[in-house]
Amino acid sequence: MGMIREVIVVEGREDTAAIQRAVEADTIETGGSAINQEIIERIKLAQERRGVIIFTDPDHPGERIRSIISQHVPGCKHAFLPVSEARRKGEVGVEHASPEAIRRALSHVKTEMPEAEPEITMEDLRACGLVIHPGAAARREVMGILLGIGHANGKTFLKRCRIFQITREEFWKAYTQMEETLHE
Incomplete structure (x- = not known):
């Protein structure tokens, strides 16, 4: 897949590690659902310079973060993981997905219009x-x-x-x- 041009927005460090096992990419971590203005400003800058792919967990908090970012940073791209590919030991998250599942999700990115x-x-x-x-x-x-x-x-x-x-x-x-x- 090569280096991904856009900056991928994830929830935490473990998500960054999972992304980097799958592809060569830079990430911004939101630090969970308590997303603050400083993070929003970093995402805005990344969107202006390189573009952004929002890649949050396929659960309620992940969707909430996706929604907050979308409201503040228009025109983002989105990658979605099916819950079935993000589950391990009852937990759901990007960090549990295989490198193949992550690459597949990133190859089907959708852009907001x-x-x-x-x-x-x-x-x-x-x-x-x-x-x-x-x-x-x-x-x-x-x-x-x-x-x-x-x-x-x-x-x-x-x-x-x-x-x-x-x-x-x-x-x-x-x-x-x-x-x-x-x-x-």
Whole structure:
């Protein structure tokens, strides 16, 4: 994969070590979810100079950090790890992922485009059983992996479809794959 141009934002030292086992890259550590203004300023500078990839844990605190950074530093790129590839001994985090899983997540980076007109609607999510469906959470998890936008609740899933400019074609192709996966 070579040297990654962008600076990768992770939560802590163990995440940095896992990233560096997988790729050659510089990181900024947020120090967990108590992300302060000094860290935000460092991320802004990195975004201006080299670009930023947010690569936080696939759990609630990780999503919270991702959201805070996105609000303060527009246009970031995002890498998402499926929970299944970030779990060890009941713990979930980037530091538990294999170098292969980390490289795979980094090869499917998505870039935020906040001004995008939405192609995917809440009605599409309803039609695909991604909301208001007994298996909605599991279905969103599979779709999130297929689309490379991570696992999220319905509202956040729809928002990610918009900010990462997921096309109708991509969405329906992933839906077809999800249906095939779930019915195997």
